[in-house]
Amino acid sequence: MSIAVRSHRTQKRTAHLVRIWAGVIVCLLFLFPVLWMVMTSFKLPKDIFTVPPTIFFTPTIETYTSYLQYADVPQRMLNTVIVAFGASIVSIVAGAMAGYALARIRIRGAATLGVLILASRGVPPIALAVPMFLVARNLGLADTHIVLILAYCSFLIPYVMWLLRGFFVALPKELEEAAQLDGCSRMGAFFRIIVPISLPGIVSALIFSVILAWEELLFALVLTNNFATTIPVAVAGIAGDTVNGANWGALAAVGTLTVIPVVIFALLVQKWLIRGMAEGATKG
Amino acid sequence: MARLSSQTTTHPSRRRTHTIDLFSRWSFLTPATVILVAVLAYPIIYTIVISFSELSLATFSPTSWVGLDHYIDALTNRNFLNSILVTGVYLLFALPIQMLLGFGTAFLMNAEWKGRGVVRALFLIPMVVAPVVAGGIWRQLLDPLWGAVNWFIGLFGAPALDWLGDPTLAMITIVLIDTWRWTPFVALIAAAAMLSLPSDVFEAARIDGANWWQTLTKVTIPLLTPIIAATFVVRWLGAVKMFDIVLASTKGGPGQATNVVNLYIYEEAFRGLHFAEASAMSVVVLVITMVLTAVFLRMSNKLEEKF
Numbered sequence A: 001m002s003i004a005v006r007s008h009r010t011q012k013r014t015a016h017l018v019r020i021w022a023g024v025i026v027c028l029l030f031l032f033p034v035l036w037m038v039m040t041s042f043k044l045p046k047d048i049f050t051v052p053p054t055i056f057f058t059p060t061i062e063t064y065t066s067y068l069q070y071a072d073v074p075q076r077m078l079n080t081v082i083v084a085f086g087a088s089i090v091s092i093v094a095g096a097m098a099g100y101a102l103a104r105i106r107i108r109g110a111a112t113l114g115v116l117i118l119a120s121r122g123v124p125p126i127a128l129a130v131p132m133f134l135v136a137r138n139l140g141l142a143d144t145h146i147v148l149i150l151a152y153c154s155f156l157i158p159y160v161m162w163l164l165r166g167f168f169v170a171l172p173k174e175l176e177e178a179a180q181l182d183g184c185s186r187m188g189a190f191f192r193i194i195v196p197i198s199l200p201g202i203v204s205a206l207i208f209s210v211i212l213a214w215e216e217l218l219f220a221l222v223l224t225n226n227f228a229t230t231i232p233v234a235v236a237g238i239a240g241d242t243v244n245g246a247n248w249g250a251l252a253a254v255g256t257l258t259v260i261p262v263v264i265f266a267l268l269v270q271k272w273l274i275r276g277m278a279e280g281a282t283k284g
Numbered sequence B: 001m002a003r004l005s006s007q008t009t010t011h012p013s014r015r016r017t018h019t020i021d022l023f024s025r026w027s028f029l030t031p032a033t034v035i036l037v038a039v040l041a042y043p044i045i046y047t048i049v050i051s052f053s054e055l056s057l058a059t060f061s062p063t064s065w066v067g068l069d070h071y072i073d074a075l076t077n078r079n080f081l082n083s084i085l086v087t088g089v090y091l092l093f094a095l096p097i098q099m100l101l102g103f104g105t106a107f108l109m110n111a112e113w114k115g116r117g118v119v120r121a122l123f124l125i126p127m128v129v130a131p132v133v134a135g136g137i138w139r140q141l142l143d144p145l146w147g148a149v150n151w152f153i154g155l156f157g158a159p160a161l162d163w164l165g166d167p168t169l170a171m172i173t174i175v176l177i178d179t180w181r182w183t184p185f186v187a188l189i190a191a192a193a194m195l196s197l198p199s200d201v202f203e204a205a206r207i208d209g210a211n212w213w214q215t216l217t218k219v220t221i222p223l224l225t226p227i228i229a230a231t232f233v234v235r236w237l238g239a240v241k242m243f244d245i246v247l248a249s250t251k252g253g254p255g256q257a258t259n260v261v262n263l264y265i266y267e268e269a270f271r272g273l274h275f276a277e278a279s280a281m282s283v284v285v286l287v288i289t290m291v292l293t294a295v296f297l298r299m300s301n302k303l304e305e306k307f
Helices: A002-041 A062-070 A073-104 A110-120 A126-138 A145-169 A174-181 A186-197 A199-215 A218-223 A231-239 A248-268 A270-282 B002-051 B069-075 B078-109 B116-127 B131-141 B148-155 B167-195 B199-207 B212-239 B244-249 B261-270 B275-306
Strands: B053-056 B061-065
Touching: A002 A248, A002 B078, A002 B116, A002 B131, A002 B167, A062 A073, A062 A248, A073 A110, A073 A145, A073 A186, A073 A199, A073 A231, A073 A248, A073 B002, A110 A145, A110 B002, A110 B275, A126 A145, A126 A218, A126 B002, A126 B261, A126 B275, A145 A199, A145 A218, A145 B002, A174 A186, A186 A199, A186 B002, A199 A248, A199 A270, A218 A231, A218 B261, A231 A248, A231 B131, A231 B244, A248 A270, A248 B116, A248 B131, A270 B116, A270 B167, B002 B053, B002 B275, B053 B275, B069 B078, B069 B275, B078 B116, B078 B167, B078 B212, B078 B261, B078 B275, B116 B167, B131 B167, B131 B244, B167 B212, B167 B244, B199 B212, B212 B275, B261 B275
Parallel strands: none
Antiparallel strands: B053 B061
16 A cells, blocks of 8 residues: 555656656757857858757857948847837837726727727738838838838737736726826826836836837838848848858857847846736736 | 706806816827827728729829729739648648647646746747747758758658758748747746646546546646637737748748748739739738638637636
């Protein structure tokens, strides 16, 4: 009897250990491509094009130094920062107010509006790209930061509204009632009471918006060509460069530069990020 | 008379407070509405207008009305229809695989030990790799000559595979890259959802002598159904926009084998300068996407009510 219990217990412990190690291995498998890219970015071509792949090599920053000047990467990085934060801030302000209206204020047609906004998250960007390109061209706005910021609002605002609406619905009603008794206007109550309390939700919406805008490629390809071009366009350019042959080192270096800021950002705010994802999925 | 005058004095002021109230309600919606009309509603309407017109490449504006011509062209264009089919195949494989792997990974991630937080944080990394970069990394890893993957499978005696050059393998590759990029996203949502499941139900199942299979099918999956449905909808909304990964890895090739519809329309419009035809195609895609999104939303809501 006691032997049976003990063997059952060891069986359970083994299962637990297997589960832990399987998780670690899966995690490493998922990380491997990123690690490989970072390694490649510090290699010379003679270490990149080898069979078997070189694992031990003398790291060099040659690819970075040579490619950074040539491809004007710093300017594109700056453009990406401007556009990602510009679009995110506009979208958070507009989206949070609208999300609050949908969650808390009785407006005729608000339910229909909510469904429309959710549905608009399914609009393929390609359906917007052609007219945006034509209008931007005719207005002389092509290749500017502002046109890209506005274009990104087309998917960020619905996203923010949808995410924050769920957040606002869950807040206790007494908050605004108390604020309004104290003589606050509706808008005043929103900015003085609701926004500070909902800061975790707003921060996670902001993080997601910045990441989504940071990675966006289609609008950036269509609406910019030089001055306001973002870093994903540079990556696509290197990846698609068939004239100079496969420049793996450059792709790895610019790829690493694209990914590192977002990874650091994501790890710093991981709690909010994970919470935002969970909230986003449940409170549709 | 007195009654009448009192009515005329109170009425406008009440109307004014009503107007102010209405104004204060709508002021919350104004910024979002104005921007979305400009960058979402107007472009969609303009796309529809262009799709029925001839577009002058001199002025970049629509000129004459041509009715359904572009739609007939689009729906008889074999490459366009093929690109819809390619997108369908990609969605049909990628979404279920990502959901299964995501929930499976979440189960492994939730094992209780001191490294759990680190593992969860590391899973965030693939999720924030820009899709275009993901396509680029994987193209290097899967290169038939110099790629690490072919070298690795060669250790086990497998022949070198032309991951990006063979039509079937190229589609598998696209699904693979997309799955690598998105499984962590599903897994992190699933892990949070699984942790919030009520533990007493599992306790009850254990006391009743349920084995792990019964617990999984009779307790865990029904409890998780709403979150599975919601995650599926979120993934669907992202996956229909598939563009970057294909552009950076296969460019739609070989031939048309991985030319997803967004890439095909993009090339038609901005390489071929067939803006009007491309607009008709994007209206077709818009309609298909909207119908399917509505179906999935309805199904997801039904499932949420049922469980």
